[in-house]
Amino acid sequence: MLVTLLQAPPPTPTPPTPAASPEDSLATLRGRATRDSTDAQLWLLMGRAYLGLGAEAHGATHRASEDSVWTRAVLDTAEEALARAAALAGPLGSSTVGDSARVLRVGAWAARSWLGWETGGVDAGVETWGPLPMDLRVPPVLEELGENLLRACPAGGVLLTAGDADFYAAWYMRFARGLRPDLLVVPLAAWRSDAVLRARLAADLKLKTHAGADAWLGELVRRRPVCASMAFERPPETRPRIRWDTRPLVWVAGPEGKGSRVPPRDFVFGALRVALDANDPWAEPALTAYARAARTTPALCEAIATFRVSSEVGTCRR
Known part of the structure; x- marks a missing residue:
């Protein structure tokens, strides 16, 4: 019996089950x-x-x-x-x-x-x-995040977003609520991956034609202010390198003009407090962005304390 087993061909491995397609x-x-x-x-x-x-x-x-x-x-x-x-x-x-x-x-x-x-x-x-549906909504914590990001961006700028939460929040407040019609809201991932969309935006923004996404982004920075949401862990790294300055909730590059900046104490975090108390899962990406912003702009802690969120933001704990 043992000899028979040793002489037998090895069993045919079971092929892995293919992942289901969409x-x-x-x-x-x-x-x-x-x-x-x-x-x-x-x-x-x-x-x-x-x-x-x-x-x-x-x-x-x-x-x-x-x-x-x-x-x-x-x-x-x-x-x-x-x-x-x-x-x-x-x-x-x-x-x-x-x-x-x-x-x-x-x-x-x-x-x-x-x-x-x-x-x-x-x-x-x-x-x-056509018009957006009247019942199109996002949770208040994302409305607040979108409003804060749009307010942080200089006039006539382009706001680059990092993920779903900050993009949907800013896009909703910009287009559904009509806040800051002077701004464009663009996910950086789409700018880099979608050559057709990027080429159309570049043409409308009168940018010079370049082969790569980063080269186009560098040209954009020379023409108008570009803001990067602090939902990013760090400002976008590009070649050639872009010089980013820190502002409350965003990094900014390019010409800012003479528009007034929103003081750190004027940002609001009330909906975040409510969302945290309710264990709203959409509070987490907002809190992550705000905590990063507080590390780079400690003056935000005054407003964060006003809305009783200091205990959740390590930099602002006393």
């Missing part, structure tokens, strides 16, 4: 939705999956312009699924699922605006899709 995952989710159309979590997952497909269309392997109909359809489906998730989950602030659906729904509208930028330029943007 299409497979969506097929599963659609099947579940057919059986239970009242599951808010299910609609959130479906909306997130479609939003991911729409975001991929703006990545390094940018879909051809003739595929814009496909991208629009994907983003339409994402928006509808996320709106349904939010409606099923209850009012704003009543559930994590509902609030996440609302935030990602803003992301779907932001991705739609990129399509508008690519085809019609910066001035088209949101207008390409």
Whole structure:
């Protein structure tokens, strides 16, 4: 018996199970939705999956312009699924699922605006899709983050964002609330990965043509102020190197003009306090950005103390 086992060929290894493609995952989710159309979590997952497909269309392997109909359809489906998730989950602030659906729904509208930028330029943007829905919302802690970031950026600037939280927050306050219409809000990852979007923005901003994203960014800094959200761990590193100055909540490069700066004591953190008390998961990215800002601008601690957030911000503890 032992000899037989030793002489036998080794067993054929079981091939690893391939990861499910987005299409497979969506097929599963659609099947579940057919059986239970009242599951808010299910609609959130479906909306997130479609939003991911729409975001991929703006990545390094940018879909051809003739595929814009496909991208629009994907983003339409994402928006509808996320709106349904939010409606099923209850009012704003009543559930994590509902609030996440609302935030990602803003992301779907932001991705739609990129399509508008690519085809019609910066001035088209949101207008390409008509007015934003009246029920488009983000949690108050993100409204506050978006307002603080926009207020920190000099007049006529471009605000570069680091991740979903600061981008959706700033985009929402800029386009849904109409705050700081003089600013552009651009995710740095999209600027670097989406050559089509970058080329269109560069043309509208009258930048010289360059091969790389960093070269274009350097040209932008020479023409107008550029702000980098402190949701970044550090200001963007580029070649050639850009000189960044520290301001409350942002790093700034480029000409600032004569506009007045917002004093550190004038920023607000009341919604952050409420979100922390409610264990709102969207409080965490806001707190991370504010804590980094307090380390670089200690004068922010006065306002942070006013809103009783000092204990959560290590630099401001006494």
